[in-house]
Amino acid sequence: MSEHDWQHMALALELARSAKGQTAPNPLVGAVVVKDGMVVGLGTHVKAGEPHAEVHALRMAGEHAKGADLYVTLEPCSHQGRTPPCARAVIEAGIRRVVVAVEDPNPRVAGAGIRLLQEAGLEVSVGICAAQAKRLNEVFFHYIGTKKPFVTVKTASTLDGKIATRTGHSRWITGEESRKRVHRLRREHDAILVGVQTVLADNPELTAREDGEVRGRQPLRVILDSRLRIPADARVICDGHAPTLIYTSDKAPSARQQELEQRGVEVVRLPDGVGIERVLESLGQRGVTSLLVEGGSAVNGSFLEAGAIQKVIQFFSFKLIGGQGAPTSYGGQGFAEMQDAIPLADVEVEMIGSHDLCITGYPVWG
Ligand code: NDP
Ligand code: ZN
Numbered sequence: 001m002s003e004h005d006w007q008h009m010a011l012a013l014e015l016a017r018s019a020k021g022q023t024a025p026n027p028l029v030g031a032v033v034v035k036d037g038m039v040v041g042l043g044t045h046v047k048a049g050e051p052h053a054e055v056h057a058l059r060m061a062g063e064h065a066k067g068a069d070l071y072v073t074l075e076p077c078s079h080q081g082r083t084p085p086c087a088r089a090v091i092e093a094g095i096r097r098v099v100v101a102v103e104d105p106n107p108r109v110a111g112a113g114i115r116l117l118q119e120a121g122l123e124v125s126v127g128i129c130a131a132q133a134k135r136l137n138e139v140f141f142h143y144i145g146t147k148k149p150f151v152t153v154k155t156a157s158t159l160d161g162k163i164a165t166r167t168g169h170s171r172w173i174t175g176e177e178s179r180k181r182v183h184r185l186r187r188e189h190d191a192i193l194v195g196v197q198t199v200l201a202d203n204p205e206l207t208a209r210e211d212g213e214v215r216g217r218q219p220l221r222v223i224l225d226s227r228l229r230i231p232a233d234a235r236v237i238c239d240g241h242a243p244t245l246i247y248t249s250d251k252a253p254s255a256r257q258q259e260l261e262q263r264g265v266e267v268v269r270l271p272d273g274v275g276i277e278r279v280l281e282s283l284g285q286r287g288v289t290s291l292l293v294e295g296g297s298a299v300n301g302s303f304l305e306a307g308a309i310q311k312v313i314q315f316f317s318f319k320l321i322g323g324q325g326a327p328t329s330y331g332g333q334g335f336a337e338m339q340d341a342i343p344l345a346d347v348e349v350e351m352i353g354s355h356d357l358c359i360t361g362y363p364v365w366g
Contacts, residue, residue: 004034005125005128008069009073010129012031012071012072013030013073013101015031015053016028016029016030016073017030018030019044019045019047021188023048024048027074028136029044029052030044030053031043031053031054031056031070031072032072033058033060033095035069041057041058041060041062041064041068048082053072058089058093058095065095067094069095069097069098070095070099075103075113076113078116079108079112087116088116091116091117091120097125098117098124099125101128102134105144135346138310140289143289147281147284149191149288151308151310152290152291152293152309153293153309153311153312153313154314155295155315156173156174156315157316157317157328157329158317159319160320166326168327170202171202174315175352177356178315178352182315183208183209185292186207187217187218188290190289191221191245192220192293193294194222194224194295194299195298195299198294198296198299199225199234200230204236205236206242207239219242220242220243220245221236221244222246222283224247224274224299225246225274226252226273227252228252228257237260243266245266245267245268246260246266246268248268248269248270249269249270249273252267275306276308277306295329297329297330298331300329301331301333304332304342310362311360311362311363312344313358313360314360315356316357316358344361344364346361348360
């Protein structure tokens with residue numbers, strides 16, 4: 001691998017990133033065609049059903065693709081989907097060498113695209129910028145590998161880690177800019193999840209809003225409520241802005257279930273109780289690939305104890321609340337010893353406006 005290979009793949013990754021939030025259920029993919037050291041074609045997969053990144057890049061390159069190198073962030077596909085297989089298009093365009101960041105984990109591809117290229121006599125290099133390429137499609141890689149949604153736990157706390165005061169008051173902990181960011185985050189997820197206690201305390205809408213208006217794609221709203229204590233007039237039940245799904249257990253009265261179902265809400269009874277693993281399996285089966293967990297303390301604690309968090313986004317406001325009884329970001333039992341603490345990798349720290357801090361990281365499970 002040369003310095004140029006890194007540069008061209010970095011460009012392909014940048015192109016892929018430019019379509020963030022608009023390619024579902026497909027991954028983000030970018031491609032660059034290089035001939036004699038010059039970039040002659042650029043491509044991004046912009047939307048499911050539209051041409052793949054390689055096809056756009058090859059079209060731009062035209063005749064220059066003959067004898068050129070192709071850099072692509074994900075293995076070219078080998079199967080006939082909504083569009084013809086890209087590996088064939090690459091061969092037919094006369095590309096000489098293909099540099100692939102990472103193999104496609106989709107079982108319909110999984111190396112078959114690379115083999116097709118090699119069998120046609122093309123030189124193929126795999127693995128350059130692989131970690132970045134996987135992170136770029138973190139949801140896609142996780143969902144394909146586990147059949148469960150990629151879980152991001154987002155919390156907003158004061159500097160002393162409190163997510164509400166001792167009386168349960170939590171509006172607002174962070175400033176407007178952070179809250180705007182949260183609405184964007186919601187739009188990027190297939191579903192949002194909270195515990196029933198948060199619905200009782202805050203009566204949240206759990207919608208993605210812009211300037212106060214419910215706008216764009218709305219995630220599925222998921223509530224964990226083993227006894228169906230949710231009020232029938234809660235916003236998530238009545239406002240009709242997005243579908244709502246409640247996970248409950250056999251402890252819940254049937255009459256309550258009927259009452260909620262009549263209001264258009266789906267209620268799923270889990271026979272073994274509302275455990276995190278069961279909930280994730282069920283959401284995965286429904287095709288939910290990404291889940292944003294928004295608390296409260298008890299629910300976040302359960303996800304932590306289940307080892308079921310792929311990403312943490314924590315907003316801190318420069319405020320102090322104090323109070324033994326005020327809930328912290330992650331409740332539940334917690335770990336007994338420091339060596340059990342879960343470290344975060346690839347941590348990013350960002351100031352949001354002048355009053356909040358946002359820390360993002362990836363838990364490393366032992
Ligand atoms: P939660 O919102 O976490 O809800 C907990 C309840 O959910 C449990 O009591 C339980 O009720 C039900 N539940 C069902 N299954 C599970 C499970 N597997 N794990 C955990 N709970 C489950 O409650 P908290 O009281 O901890 O948090 C609420 C507080 O947090 C409020 O004051 C709210 O304002 C604040 N908050 C702050 C946020 C912030 O970012 N600043 C975000 C969200 C909330 P049951 O047994 O009846 O099923
Ligand atoms: Zn393709």
